[in-house]
Amino acid sequence: MADISTNRENNPEAFDEFTQRTKKTKTNHGDEQGENGRESGKNVLSGFQTTTVLSDSAREKTIFVHGKLADQNAVVILEKTPIREGALSEIFAASTLELDMRNDIYCTYRLRSPPHLNEMKATVVCPATEKHVQKYQRQESFLVEETTDDYQSITLPFIQKQSFSVQWVYNILEKKAESERIVFEDPDPKLGFVLLPDFKWDQKQTDNLYLIAITHQRNIKSLRDLTSEHIPLLQNIFQKGKEAIQQHYSLPGSKLRVYLHYQPSYYHLHVHFTKLGYDAPGCGVERAHLLTDVIQNLHSDPHYYKTRTLSFPLRADDGLLAQFKEAGKL
Numbered sequence: 001m002a003d004i005s006t007n008r009e010n011n012p013e014a015f016d017e018f019t020q021r022t023k024k025t026k027t028n029h030g031d032e033q034g035e036n037g038r039e040s041g042k043n044v045l046s047g048f049q050t051t052t053v054l055s056d057s058a059r060e061k062t063i064f065v066h067g068k069l070a071d072q073n074a075v076v077i078l079e080k081t082p083i084r085e086g087a088l089s090e091i092f093a094a095s096t097l098e099l100d101m102r103n104d105i106y107c108t109y110r111l112r113s114p115p116h117l118n119e120m121k122a123t124v125v126c127p128a129t130e131k132h133v134q135k136y137q138r139q140e141s142f143l144v145e146e147t148t149d150d151y152q153s154i155t156l157p158f159i160q161k162q163s164f165s166v167q168w169v170y171n172i173l174e175k176k177a178e179s180e181r182i183v184f185e186d187p188d189p190k191l192g193f194v195l196l197p198d199f200k201w202d203q204k205q206t207d208n209l210y211l212i213a214i215t216h217q218r219n220i221k222s223l224r225d226l227t228s229e230h231i232p233l234l235q236n237i238f239q240k241g242k243e244a245i246q247q248h249y250s251l252p253g254s255k256l257r258v259y260l261h262y263q264p265s266y267y268h269l270h271v272h273f274t275k276l277g278y279d280a281p282g283c284g285v286e287r288a289h290l291l292t293d294v295i296q297n298l299h300s301d302p303h304y305y306k307t308r309t310l311s312f313p314l315r316a317d318d319g320l321l322a323q324f325k326e327a328g329k330l
């Protein structure tokens, strides 16, 4: 794998250069649609040079690519977007059809729909750190059981040194990015949060609805930090988050899966809201903790998450896994 030396933390100028370049593109074309890389007109990916395919899935219709964008390390994720029911009549009326095979009552065709009905979602991380490249690389996982002592002696020192930057989270809270995407905000500094679409969701249909609620409190890293003192915050997120989703997307709470990840990738407390039935990445039992269970557990034991052994999966080349192995825990 290519050497990953640039990142936002150790090379802010490089990050700024990419941001400036994309901002300039917006101005030049006067057709701005949103944040970095989302502007129409100019293709900021035209010079992307692929180094490796990190993973792909024919079933999910996704490919994760590592490469270079203007000499900086970048990860690009391409994903074919779902077919919307509302687009069906146009797809049937305006596409061309080429017969692949016919057998009795069975036919398959190549259907070429008009380009606007055949979009891909492209997510760009640039400059990407080595940790981003690892995150998106297909890898074997191992389940780790973390005692409270393990958390203090292994996990906490590791995440204090090596976790992803949460600058993007602060940008959202300070309205420096994605402000137009905010669905709901409770500005209370203790109980408040911002609810907005997760960047995995293209917002074209609610089948794969995915929002995140980010707390205004900045000192809660993860589930491990929660105590009964946070119950009002968690209840507030649960109640108001569900109400806002009902209002904006007409989906009742009974259609939502509301949970926290342990371990998260970003150590600033946030809650995931996904549509029940959507097999969202990371919604499996080994990583997702239902918010209702979390609240109940804290009711029954104020220090539940401070004292319990918690299990979670780690990918083969995760530095944290190496630390657990070194400590003879695996």
Ligand code: M7G
Pocket (backbone or CB within 6 Å): 168, 178, 196, 197, 198, 199, 200, 212, 261, 263, 264, 265, 266, 267, 282
């Ligand atoms: P997580 O549990 O910390 O990690 O969740 P995960 O990515 O391994 O699930 C963080 C969530 O924030 C994920 O669902 C990400 O897709 C989402 N996310 C990450 N970033 C960098 C952004 C961003 O810049 N904007 C938005 N809206 N969502 C993001």
